Amino acid sequence: MSFIEIRDISKSYGDVPVINGLSMSVEQHQVVSLIGPSGSGKSTLLRCINGLEPIHSGEILVHGDRITGPGVDVDALRRQIGIVFQGYNLFPHMTVLENVTLAPIQVLKQPREAAEERAMTLLKRIGLAHKAKEYPDRMSGGQQQRVAIVRALAMDPMVLLLDEITSALDPELVSEVLNIVRDLAQEGMTMLLATHEMGFAREVSSKVCFLCDGSVYEEGPPEQIFGDPQRERTRGFLRSIREAKRI
Ligand SMILES: Nc1ncnc2c1ncn2[C@@H]1O[C@H](COP(=O)(O)OP(=O)(O)OP(=O)(O)O)[C@@H](O)[C@H]1O
Ligand SMILES: [Mg+2]
Numbered sequence: 001m002s003f004i005e006i007r008d009i010s011k012s013y014g015d016v017p018v019i020n021g022l023s024m025s026v027e028q029h030q031v032v033s034l035i036g037p038s039g040s041g042k043s044t045l046l047r048c049i050n051g052l053e054p055i056h057s058g059e060i061l062v063h064g065d066r067i068t069g070p071g072v073d074v075d076a077l078r079r080q081i082g083i084v085f086q087g088y089n090l091f092p093h094m095t096v097l098e099n100v101t102l103a104p105i106q107v108l109k110q111p112r113e114a115a116e117e118r119a120m121t122l123l124k125r126i127g128l129a130h131k132a133k134e135y136p137d138r139m140s141g142g143q144q145q146r147v148a149i150v151r152a153l154a155m156d157p158m159v160l161l162l163d164e165i166t167s168a169l170d171p172e173l174v175s176e177v178l179n180i181v182r183d184l185a186q187e188g189m190t191m192l193l194a195t196h197e198m199g200f201a202r203e204v205s206s207k208v209c210f211l212c213d214g215s216v217y218e219e220g221p222p223e224q225i226f227g228d229p230q231r232e233r234t235r236g237f238l239r240s241i242r243e244a245k246r247i
Pocket of ligand 2: 163
């Protein structure tokens with residue numbers, strides 16, 4: 001069985017179907033990228049895996065445990081599945097260190113000292129230990145996004161879900177965030193990421209899934225999806241991305 005198994009899931013908002021019989025899997029230590037047009041369901045899928053959105057049918061299993069349906073402890077699930085969004089969502093009234101240690105102290109009941117020590121180790125690794133006492137609004141977008149990743153890592157998640165984490169950043173700040181993801185991939189962190197950084201997806205992913213109308217339209221190794229896509233809409237999407245870059 002795969003580490004994450006998504007089996008034939010569907011979800012609608014009101015009458016509007018957003019996820020339509022979507023199935024896919026992620027192996028442990030794999031990095032899987034979700035690409036596809038705006039509105040194809042990438043963010044919704046990540047939110048369903050994190051238990052932020054209920055699904056209407058199908059099932060999701062993580063590490064063999066069914067995480068959807070009645071009787072699932074959503075809080076326990078969220079402790080094990082980290083999610084980072086485009087907008088970093090750091091608490092503005094808390095320092096970097098307070099942001100990173102909040103959940104470990106309140107949710108995991110770690111002693112403050114241990115939580116701070118671990119937070120400092122993580123901050124050091126991303127070169128931001130000197131910003132521990134700083135407030136988020138006095139930092140660059142790239143720095144804030146790196147702190148948001150560290151905040152997720154401080155919970156020692158089994159899986160990290162990343163939703164367009166570079167899309168709010170100025171181009172010169174994108175690479176510092178992608179470097180962290182690259183390092184995490186090398187360390188074997190299991191990650192599922194929605195991205196429109198196609199070059200990055202090609203480089204870092206074990207598998208790329210092209211989403212279209214709420215289901216996986218084509219999936220395969222990055223060389224195939226980017227170099228030799230098999231299906232019409234995948235080709236059309238990649239063509240439009242390349243054309244947009246040329247303008
Ligand atoms: N809270 C919501 N209420 C109603 N409709 C929603 C909600 N969130 C998303 N949708 C709709 O669901 C569809 C899928 O949205 P989703 O955000 O998953 O797409 P996406 O692939 O992440 O797009 P993007 O590339 O623009 O981030 C869209 O049509 C969107 O309008
Ligand atoms: Mg999205």
